[in-house]
Amino acid sequence: MTLPPFERFYEQHREEIFGFLARRLGRERAEDAFQETFLRALRAYPKLKHGEHLRAWAYTIAGRIAIDEHRRPRADADLPEIAALDGRPAFAQLEHLADQLPPTERAAVVLRYGYDLDYSEIGAALGSNATAARQAASAGIRRLRQKELS
């Protein structure tokens, strides 16, 4: 699949990416994070080799920015609660570990355990559904475990 013009990528994903950021950061902070997400995507876009998994890619960038935003102290904002965030860059280790996995499993593992997305969000990001996302994540984990033990 060839890389679509950026306009199309942006139009297809802006709403759900904004929804994702707004749930994590609150609407106000989500606006800055939204702009940063798509500017970062735009910078990296010509380096992509194909047009597959763009949705997961967009979520990965947004997730990373949401984490950065959370770390940034901001006295004037009420932060919504976020689960499982202890400041440890789990996503960084996971991304490296998961490099050896097939793309869908890799995306599912990173989005689940690195970014703490729930399975319906991951399903949406991968263009499938919650069940398929759960299966891809557990297949990925199984594969990683086997690699670890072999």
Add this chain to the structure above:
Amino acid sequence: MNAVSPELDRRFRDAAATEGLLDAAFDFVDSPIGPLLVATSTRGLCRISYDADPERELERLSRDFGVRVLRSAKPIDPARRELDEYFEGKRHTFDLPIDVARLADFNRRVLRELARVPYGEVVTYGELAARSAQPRAARAVGTVMNRNPLPIVLPCHRVVGANGKLVGYAGGLERKEKLLRLEGAIL
């Protein structure tokens, strides 16, 4: 509701252009001869289209200039301003930088001669061929006019048949007639 507001959308599109991250930007410009899709590359104005199918134009821009194509009003504003002035009769020449670098040499040479045809005057296909140092290439000149990526700014509406008939126009004869009427070239 967690929806992207029009302000946020515009802010992103402006920022993308301001930071110089786009291979091409496009927007629609209203005109008396219908909405025009206007695009600019990093080098200058690169496309004006009548009756544009946005999907097809996006694909073309992406193929010709790079995948970072985005609708953005800001980079198009200078062209919008000059086109508005032209349609109000206040502007006779365009001062915008243009990008025709990817065209074949022959096309560029013909378009360069075309750009010299003054406001309100017409030239025949044969004359334009002669001025481009290809006196027998009237038909090829017709093809170049038909594929002109920048109608209005590169005034292919000022090129007519040997008998003075309007002959043809990629945007439709009605538009050609309106443009020539606006310029006072026909009554």
